[in-house]
Amino acid sequence: MTIQWFPGHMAKARREVSEKIKYVDIVFELIDARLPLSSRNPMMDQIVQQKPRLILLNKGDLADADQNKKWQQYFSEQGYHTLVINAQQNKGVNKIVPEAKKALKEKLARERSKGLKPRAIRAMCIGIPNVGKSTLMNRLVGKKIAITGNKPGVTKGQQWLRSGTDLELLDTPGILWPKFEDQEIGKKLALTGAIKDQLLHLDELAMYGLQFFARFYPARLANRYNLTEEETFLPTAELLMLISKKRGYKEDYDRASEMIIQEIRSGKLGSYTLDRWEELGATINEK
Incomplete structure (x- = not known):
């Protein structure tokens, strides 16, 4: 079974993310806790580059709890700030802004030392389809603004959303990469619903x-x-x-x-x- 899926709107979204990354302070990388490596888009390392990153292992309730702890430790050792959350049940979402402030501690301190007024953190939320980005956006914003769905590819455009006084979010569509070099990854993504069933x-x-x-x-x-x-x-x-x-x-x-x-x-x-x-x-x- 060979699995490939890269709709045109994903190629466009990749370009837009690359163009707008300069406007954000931090990137929220949302991944599926059931497949912490396979649900990470390898193209994002090139796009995000040196921007501070907060890795959010979403759907933590569906994943093996012991594995969650080990993967969180792994990402922390890689130098990333990391949280295990469940956006659907609003678990751990309240920890995101405080953790983002920790990741940006030095940057915020430099701005204060220059006499700049405190401002909302600007963040970009990225992730592959069906990882729960829209649900997370709705939780952070506090009302249903981002379009949600239980199938991949629901969010087609980009939009800025405000979350209280501390956070401004740039939503992006889920982006898969053009070719799965490892078909095992394709099967894992397919089993968790990141790829349309019609292609399987x-x-x-x-x-x-x-x-x-x-x-x-x-x-x-x-x-x-x-x-x-x-x-x-x-x-x-x-x-x-x-x-x-x-x-x-x-x-x-x-x-x-x-x-x-x-x-x-x-x-x-x-x-x-x-x-x-x-x-x-x-x-x-x-x-």
Whole structure:
């Protein structure tokens, strides 16, 4: 399964972000806590360059709590200010402005020493599609201004939004990169909903998800689909057929695949992290 998706509005957004980065003090990089590396757009390092950055691991409730702590420590060691949040439930959002002020401590001190009046921090919010940017914007602003949706590519334009007296936000559309060099990353993004389902082979994606849960969370897989421990070790194609039969779909594997994918995305198999911290070294070496 080869996954590619780079609509025209994303190419335009990339240019606009590059042009407007000079107007902001800090960048809020929103990533999916379930895939802390795979949901980071590698092009953003070139665009953001040396701007201070606050990495926000969103959807932290859907991710493995132990993995959240390890990834937060990893990013902190890389020199980034980092928070684990849940924009949907408004958890941790109130920590963003104070953390941004910490990241900009020296810059703000220099401005005060020059006699400049205190002003709102200007921030740009970036992230790939469906990572929860619009929901976060709405939480920060305190009312529904940014357009939200549960599918990627909802936000097509850029807009400045004000959050109280301390923060001004520049919203941007979610931007994927033109080519996934590693198809494993494409599968991870697809499984969490960052890529439109119409572009996918759902049976392959469902089997990828089953394979992951059989490896890292076999007990959950067994409990959810009434499987024995031995059945969780079946080849994934056979496992998909067995689950389809148990759920009453018989040989309608497309419906069974769609059901499995949606249950993984909604957290019905429990919290999970696709990018495993313990495999970090191997992932970096491969790149």
